Amino acid sequence: MKCRFLFIWVVLFCTSLFMVQGCAQKKTYTVGKPEGETARLIFPNYIEIGSFDGESVENLFTRIIYEGKKEVVFTAGTHTVELRYKDIWDIDDDDHENVVSPYIRLQFDSRAGSAYEISVDAPNTRLRAHELASHFSATIIDTKTRKEVSRRNEGPTAN
16 A cells, blocks of 8 residues: 555656656747758747648647646748647636637748747737637748748648
């Protein structure tokens, strides 16, 4: 009985440490094998990257436990990113709603050493989240100049 209690306590303690660590810093995904000449794309937790140059950057586990800003590190050049709005909204204490938009595809050119971010007006109500999801639009901006660098890449998305 004592051993079982100790085991449960250790598991709960380790789980809580893992969760706190996951929520305390920026989650970084590395795409491909960047060598020296890299750039970064920062995005909020309510944006889901379906693919970056056709490569998946997130997995189910990190989507569940991580909240906060995330970033993708990649080799500088021309890139295509598929993204969508996805967030969970509380309806009441016992009911929640997953609001999800279709994927859009953006293309942008990046320079080595630069940082970019996905710009979306974050909804502050569930109604606005539905409006955003039904007409989802986002841009990629250079974090230093605050100028838009992305262009919409039409066509079917992989996701």
